[in-house]
Amino acid sequence: MSKNSEYLIERENKQYEVIIGLEVHAQVTSVSKLFSQSSTKFGAEPNTQVSLVDAAFPGMLPVINEFCIEQAIKTGIGLKAKINKKSVFDRKNYFYADLPQGYQISQYKYPIVGEGKVILDMPNGQKEIGIERLHLEQDAGKSIHDIDPNNTLVDLNRSGVALMEIVSKPDLRSPDEVNVYIKKLRSIMRYLGTCDGNMQEGSLRADVNVSVRLKGETEFGTRCEIKNVNSIKFMQMAITSEANRQIDLLEEGKEIDQETRLFDTKRNETRSMRSKEDAHDYRYFPDPDLLPLEISQELIEKIKSDIPELPDEKKKRFIDKFNLSPYEATILVSDIETSNFFEEVIKNSDVKLATNWITGELFAVLNEKNLEISQSPVSAKNLSKLINLIKDGTISGKIAKTVFEQMIDGDQDPLIIVKEKGLKQESDPKAIEELINKVIENNSDKVAEYKSGKDKLFGFFVGQAMKESKGKGNPQLINKILKEKLNG
Amino acid sequence: MSDITSQSLFELTSNVKEKKLSSGEITKAFIDRAEKSKKLNVYVTDNFEKAIDQSKKFDSNPNFDLKLPGIPIAVKDLFCTNGVRTTAGSKILDNFVPTYESTVTQNLWSQGAILLGKLNCDEFAMGSSNETSFFGNVQNPVGENLVPGGSSGGSSAAVAANLTPVTIGTDTGGSIRQPASFTGTVGLKPTYGSCSRYGIVAFASSLDQAGPMTKNVRDCSMLLEVISSFDQKDSTSIDYKRNCYSKELSKDIKGKKIGIPKEYRVDNMPDEIEQLWKNGISHAKDCGAEIIDISLPHTNYALPTYYIVAPAEASSNLARYDGVKYGFRSPGQNLIEMYEKTRSEGFGDEVKRRIMIGTYVLSSGYYDAYYLKAQKVRKLIKKDFDDAFSKVDAILTPSTPSSAFKIGEKTNDPVSMYLNDIFTVPINLAGLPGISIPAGKDKNNYPLGLQVIGKPFDEQNILNISYALEDKINFKNDISDWWLSE
Numbered sequence: 001m002s003k004n005s006e007y008l009i010e011r012e013n014k015q016y017e018v019i020i021g022l023e024v025h026a027q028v029t030s031v032s033k034l035f036s037q038s039s040t041k042f043g044a045e046p047n048t049q050v051s052l053v054d055a056a057f058p059g060m061l062p063v064i065n066e067f068c069i070e071q072a073i074k075t076g077i078g079l080k081a082k083i084n085k086k087s088v089f090d091r092k093n094y095f096y097a098d099l100p101q102g103y104q105i106s107q108y109k110y111p112i113v114g115e116g117k118v119i120l121d122m123p124n125g126q127k128e129i130g131i132e133r134l135h136l137e138q139d140a141g142k143s144i145h146d147i148d149p150n151n152t153l154v155d156l157n158r159s160g161v162a163l164m165e166i167v168s169k170p171d172l173r174s175p176d177e178v179n180v181y182i183k184k185l186r187s188i189m190r191y192l193g194t195c196d197g198n199m200q201e202g203s204l205r206a207d208v209n210v211s212v213r214l215k216g217e218t219e220f221g222t223r224c225e226i227k228n229v230n231s232i233k234f235m236q237m238a239i240t241s242e243a244n245r246q247i248d249l250l251e252e253g254k255e256i257d258q259e260t261r262l263f264d265t266k267r268n269e270t271r272s273m274r275s276k277e278d279a280h281d282y283r284y285f286p287d288p289d290l291l292p293l294e295i296s297q298e299l300i301e302k303i304k305s306d307i308p309e310l311p312d313e314k315k316k317r318f319i320d321k322f323n324l325s326p327y328e329a330t331i332l333v334s335d336i337e338t339s340n341f342f343e344e345v346i347k348n349s350d351v352k353l354a355t356n357w358i359t360g361e362l363f364a365v366l367n368e369k370n371l372e373i374s375q376s377p378v379s380a381k382n383l384s385k386l387i388n389l390i391k392d393g394t395i396s397g398k399i400a401k402t403v404f405e406q407m408i409d410g411d412q413d414p415l416i417i418v419k420e421k422g423l424k425q426e427s428d429p430k431a432i433e434e435l436i437n438k439v440i441e442n443n444s445d446k447v448a449e450y451k452s453g454k455d456k457l458f459g460f461f462v463g464q465a466m467k468e469s470k471g472k473g474n475p476q477l478i479n480k481i482l483k484e485k486l487n488g
Numbered sequence: 489m490s491d492i493t494s495q496s497l498f499e500l501t502s503n504v505k506e507k508k509l510s511s512g513e514i515t516k517a518f519i520d521r522a523e524k525s526k527k528l529n530v531y532v533t534d535n536f537e538k539a540i541d542q543s544k545k546f547d548s549n550p551n552f553d554l555k556l557p558g559i560p561i562a563v564k565d566l567f568c569t570n571g572v573r574t575t576a577g578s579k580i581l582d583n584f585v586p587t588y589e590s591t592v593t594q595n596l597w598s599q600g601a602i603l604l605g606k607l608n609c610d611e612f613a614m615g616s617s618n619e620t621s622f623f624g625n626v627q628n629p630v631g632e633n634l635v636p637g638g639s640s641g642g643s644s645a646a647v648a649a650n651l652t653p654v655t656i657g658t659d660t661g662g663s664i665r666q667p668a669s670f671t672g673t674v675g676l677k678p679t680y681g682s683c684s685r686y687g688i689v690a691f692a693s694s695l696d697q698a699g700p701m702t703k704n705v706r707d708c709s710m711l712l713e714v715i716s717s718f719d720q721k722d723s724t725s726i727d728y729k730r731n732c733y734s735k736e737l738s739k740d741i742k743g744k745k746i747g748i749p750k751e752y753r754v755d756n757m758p759d760e761i762e763q764l765w766k767n768g769i770s771h772a773k774d775c776g777a778e779i780i781d782i783s784l785p786h787t788n789y790a791l792p793t794y795y796i797v798a799p800a801e802a803s804s805n806l807a808r809y810d811g812v813k814y815g816f817r818s819p820g821q822n823l824i825e826m827y828e829k830t831r832s833e834g835f836g837d838e839v840k841r842r843i844m845i846g847t848y849v850l851s852s853g854y855y856d857a858y859y860l861k862a863q864k865v866r867k868l869i870k871k872d873f874d875d876a877f878s879k880v881d882a883i884l885t886p887s888t889p890s891s892a893f894k895i896g897e898k899t900n901d902p903v904s905m906y907l908n909d910i911f912t913v914p915i916n917l918a919g920l921p922g923i924s925i926p927a928g929k930d931k932n933n934y935p936l937g938l939q940v941i942g943k944p945f946d947e948q949n950i951l952n953i954s955y956a957l958e959d960k961i962n963f964k965n966d967i968s969d970w971w972l973s974e
Contacts, residue, residue, distance in 0.1 A: 059687040102807020283850035288693035
């Protein structure tokens, strides 16, 4: 990364670098939970998706959901990571009201996925972020403190849902990189269908590890972990606030305590949750109810053969095959739905125009209406029809924008709009010549001025001719004939 | 025909199949005797009314193809039984009624058996005398104020006292074999993975195993045949072809190689035990078995290893009893206070002791020195047996280092209590099958047992050896019905 784009925090001639590592908790897309057959559907009535296993009734035993294992392997392959053929489920012991077993089944020493990497497309080039590991674990339930004034209520619907914890190396250096990293991770998992990445529903959350050091230092500073941040915006705010807090401490000559902190979104500051001394002793040990997980090479190969084209490969293909710029390709592959939409549109229409229309007009509409591309008011089919109308000269780009505005309302067919509203472009040279003659007749004074050297007036004649054609005149033709008439 | 309740399971099933006895008659006989046997305190919860109904139902439409046709059976109160209170001998589950059935008990009912009730046991199966039960001591029918062993003490007493034809217990470190030895009955701990742990209140998951407790070896083979099954609901259950143990039961053990481990001659072992063992060896020889001296060098480490592994797992397994979801709750001002009060009041001393030991050995800084080392030693103990079984077909040892002791005698000395399991815990650590059969009596006329240990999944072999020895030993329990009331 070039010097001028480095994210540094300045204090009296000193520059501090921020070191960030993320532990992302991604909910595995699966119909049932990691160790039980209960549904994982979001938004059900409290405690309606709870089995005896999820509620830790006496004598109940976990049985691994093999689909979740496959999803983790798939994600590991997407992160270009090592798949560990033997991994172990451990118990992480702690008491909490929404943790029915009194322990969380997780993976500690032997995770299912080892080291991998994620490539970030930053404005000034690519950056590789190392993945330390990916392991499977159970989610806890939810404690609800604000319904009953005297009691805490517990909803166990989420208890036992499969999570992948994806731990990055401390390779991130700025809130912007965190933004791109999370989006990239989300994109990869959505391509794979292993996590829907829905942050509002809590499918993707992260613990953020932050430390600071003077620029040029090689040793890491003491880190603090900010627990359970559930949006990219809050992650970025939390990092900025926490880095500044740590720098302030260093500037005052104080030490940073290694501790777990919480981000208060209202006050935009982190506060201590527990110090290292109070840190839980989770007493990890292998869960004796589950045998070590053994994965065959055969299964890995089978999953590999089902891996779809991932964003990095797709981007390369878009650049090589369609001659897109890296910037355009990055935008179009960032989300699998977008890339699918793009590929659908260009099946029958021009790539360049499609790129411009999707990243321009369509994205503007989606942004304005706060919609995902999967909810696009204009279908790929009708957008490609519109592009073809431009391409074959039936309508001008300008008219196309008018047509597009109408298409938004109920995904109307552009052919019908153009026909009904009579928006077809006038491309008959005779007709254009006629209306240009009319313009020249009506503006003889301006013609004289033009001929005496006032070249700027050419635009005026174009405008008049366009107006005379009620906007339907073919602009290229108008230009051409006007030039012949005026200069001839 | 002899008195109904003194009949073996084999006799009862034969009599039912030959229509000499009805399920109703049998069920009523056991219930009548139970009503007069309250002094033994074997039942935590009885199921008598429902049992009578079910026996009538059986008799109205009997199915004689079943292996336990209309036979009433009481089970240890560690097995979850659908609609019938299941306490694990603890106050913390005093009010707990499962909505589900353990696989092992389901196997009983699927073969026609009828639940008589739930039998007393040490709290969460932690104990060797049944004295840690929240529901009080159980009297050993062998003699007044004598412990029945533990943790399946209610079960061993119930079989010995003819209060159930057979029963099932669980064995984590000897909880089936030691009480069987103390009551002059037969108890078998199957290979780890043979009987499903689904629906059994967990003590130490890597050691727990359900097994039959019976009056004789044949009944034991019949019951094992019913309860042993592969179960997808238990990830440690093993899918292998199980024998028809009762059909293949044979006294012919000619040429079987039986190992005698020198390390089981422990210091201060009573002469009676030594003599019992010698007699067993000579009976085995008489049956045509070949006796081979073997060594199990890590035997001495088994007990300390067990008392790290079992409490470690227990400390985690028992975390779910927190007053939040079911069972006993003692209210508090906040969550922590509720936890503290619930668990302080809900658990007894022995359970608390083991939770503390287990929490300690798993704590950071101690994990490597205790838990990890214990796991390594456990592997060595397993290897001892693997090596031995390359030379022998089975191993013969005493079941316990002493006969039944007096109630209260060891309650203040946990270590001396733990020493009861010295001959049984290595078998759990190695995951092997082991059976205790009554083999003699001590000077007080209290029963003593011999243990036959087998290779993994070789239950048939140890049943056959026991069957042959049982015949030679010809043990007669001398129980006087001293507790009966009118």
